[in-house]
Amino acid sequence: MAGALTVRRAVVTGGAGFVGSHLCDRLREEGAQVVCVDNLLTGSADNVRGLSGDPGFSLEVRDVSEPFDVPGPVDLVLHLASPASPHDYTRHPIETLRAGAHGTANALDLAQRKGARFLLASTSEVYGDPLVHPQTESYWGNVNPVGPRSQYDEAKRFAEALTTAYRTARGVDTVIVRLFNTYGPRMRPTDGRAVPTFITQALAGLPLTVAGDGTQTRSVCYVEDTVSGILAAATARHPGPVNLGNPVELSILGLAHRIRDLCGSASPIVFVERPVDDPGLRRPDIALARAVLGWEPAVDFDKGLAMTIDWFSRLTAAAG
Ligand code: NAD
Numbered sequence: 001m002a003g004a005l006t007v008r009r010a011v012v013t014g015g016a017g018f019v020g021s022h023l024c025d026r027l028r029e030e031g032a033q034v035v036c037v038d039n040l041l042t043g044s045a046d047n048v049r050g051l052s053g054d055p056g057f058s059l060e061v062r063d064v065s066e067p068f069d070v071p072g073p074v075d076l077v078l079h080l081a082s083p084a085s086p087h088d089y090t091r092h093p094i095e096t097l098r099a100g101a102h103g104t105a106n107a108l109d110l111a112q113r114k115g116a117r118f119l120l121a122s123t124s125e126v127y128g129d130p131l132v133h134p135q136t137e138s139y140w141g142n143v144n145p146v147g148p149r150s151q152y153d154e155a156k157r158f159a160e161a162l163t164t165a166y167r168t169a170r171g172v173d174t175v176i177v178r179l180f181n182t183y184g185p186r187m188r189p190t191d192g193r194a195v196p197t198f199i200t201q202a203l204a205g206l207p208l209t210v211a212g213d214g215t216q217t218r219s220v221c222y223v224e225d226t227v228s229g230i231l232a233a234a235t236a237r238h239p240g241p242v243n244l245g246n247p248v249e250l251s252i253l254g255l256a257h258r259i260r261d262l263c264g265s266a267s268p269i270v271f272v273e274r275p276v277d278d279p280g281l282r283r284p285d286i287a288l289a290r291a292v293l294g295w296e297p298a299v300d301f302d303k304g305l306a307m308t309i310d311w312f313s314r315l316t317a318a319a320g
């Protein structure tokens with residue numbers, strides 16, 4: 001693989017999830033051996049089915065919040081294990097905090113023992129409901145520490161602090177990436193996030209459930225672009241934190257309309273209660289990623305959405 005680090009063998013925690021499984025695929029395509037460690041809490045072995053039987057890939061079903069080891073040499077540890085959708089982390093608050101705290105410590109310990117580079121998949125949620133727009137890495141955020149999103153936001157903020165401490169106190173070679181909303185094939189239709197929910201509703205002719213008046217914004221990035229950014233950061237020298245996201249910003253109502261149009265659906269739009277502490281604005285400033293990683297998204301929204309809708313259509317057809 002290109003970059004300052006040559007990756008011969010990588011460990012991907014959370015590798016059976018949405019983003020993690022695409023990352024495993026890409027690492028294998030680029031010639032790295034991959035050990036995927038996942039307890040299948042919100043992921044599925046189906047996501048890495050395409051790699052089963054590949055001698056360069058293994059799936060270890062294990063909870064990274066308990067100490068774990070991976071025999072043999074490892075050059076890179078990519079730590080993605082954590083529930084990620086509001087629906088999932090609301091159902092699993094303790095598991096989410098444990099994945100951010102114990103899981104991150106265990107993954108960092110593994111990297112330290114192996115002399116491997118470590119990447120933390122953090123999130124734009126560290127910015128909370130932002131008072132600075134667009135969000136730059138120098139912004140410290142506006143997070144409610146006891147609100148309904150706190151288990152996720154504070155777990156990731158703690159994970160960032162722990163990663164920083166292992167870098168400064170123990171000399172582990174680390175990088176923090178802050179992922180913004182990512183979408184694409186292998187999202188679960190029922191994970192509650194806006195893109196899979198709207199696509200599933202539009203394909204079924206059901207009303208699209210827009211929260212509040214839909215003026216809140218998000219900036220959504222196609223998963224292949226996110227994976228390219230993760231690998232660029234993993235193999236570079238920069239410690240981050242670095243934002244990875246698509247700076248094209250859309251209102252949620254606008255997103256619902258675009259999805260409905262691209263699905264060719266006549267579904268109505270209905271307005272439902274807005275979740276407490278739902279961030280009002282989100283757009284990444286990606287100047288740092290452009291400068292230090294030479295990375296920026298390449299897939300435009302309509303194309304990425306069309307590929308995602310196609311995948312969901314085939315999933316629905318296969319389910320009968
Ligand atoms: P996902 O739920 O599809 O994947 C998470 C994976 O982690 C799942 O396979 C799950 O089973 C696994 N996991 C959870 N707890 C675990 C544990 N204790 N031990 C082992 N495995 C465990 O979510 P995703 O969207 O693919 O997100 C992946 C990572 O990227 C997460 O860390 C998330 O915080 C981060 N992220 C994602 C987005 C996004 O828009 N998808 C945005 C920001 C950050």
Ligand code: UDP
Nearest residue numbers: 086192193194195197209210211216252278
């Ligand atoms: N959202 C919505 N309808 C849904 C699901 C989500 O209007 O059925 C809204 C949600 O309130 C938020 C935005 O879409 O304002 C993005 O939500 P998502 O869960 O996808 O991501 P996150 O809140 O983590 O950015």
